[in-house]
Amino acid sequence: MTHLKEKVARLRRSYAPHEYRPLGGYLVAMGTYAGVTASLAALVKVTGRPVPRRPALADVMLLCVATHKLSRLLAKDAVTSPLRAPFTRYTQPIGSGEVMEAVRDSGSSTRHAIGELVSCPFCLAVWVATGLTGGLVLVPRLTRLVATALTAVTASDFLQMAYAVAQRVAEGGGEH
Template identity: 50%
Template sequence: MSDDRAGTTGDAAAGETADSRLASRLRELARRTGRRYSAGHDRPLGGYLASMAGFGAYTAAWATAVRLRGTPVPDRPQPWDVVLTSVATFRLSRLLSKASVTSPLRAPFTRYVGPQGPAELHEEADPKGGKDAVGELVTCPFCTSVWVVSTLTAGQLLWPRATRTAMGALTALAGADALQLAYGALVSRTTGDD
């Protein structure tokens, strides 16, 4: 009986060794791929991979919620919904990734560089502690918009009235911002202030 146990233990040790060798090979392959891809620049490929996995899990959770609720998915989006979603996504993405007031949400992953446009900030990703990929995500309105549009799309399927009301408010805010900028430019031109 002790021989059987010894054989089982030996098989487990051999399996762990094979697993650790495979893991080691995969890590080395990832390092070589990262070095070749980055061309001497510091690119957080592991962080990007984690972001993609997180986004996949996030959208899978929304899809599961929509399916469990039994909400029918339309054959195609209505043109007005596309316009409303586009403008709302633009405004909410800029609010989350650039606005001064939301900087406390970005601060753990970024560092302040200076002002950038009306009521917006220029921040850079913090390269320390693996925060660079998250810092890039939260300071990039293009990156943030992927998450925002997914959330708004799921919201339209699960809570259409509330989501369209929120999107209407964000669209009105974008319109108000455009009017503020146009007014500021007009005043500046008529008073000669540049």
């Protein structure tokens, strides 16, 4: 066991000699993702739910927008910051109800890796898309309903931003 730990420590040092990279934490995250994905696949098999040969384009587009919104909500929204707080530290607001956070450097590679995951909408998107795709197979009506709500919120966000820009222009504060 000591020999293995030494090998892992050497690998970590040679991989990123000038920066801390939580390789062990990344392994835990990848293992967890593989376990969740395998569990979803097993659940699909056990329940006998049919897996579409080719998903409908409308479902793909719906899940694209829903994945974007849910990933962003989980990773950046001020209201969801209590979920990230054990792994991140607040740094500043970044507008539209979102916050910027830094990963806590606690010495635990797993905690650090989770902090990177939960504060990065791009990183979370893989997990969210997997969950929504599994939901589309296991409970398609409910998943489509939730994805539709997330898509409506995304459209609303863009309309709110466009309205704010139009309002600034109308008041003479924007560029023409």
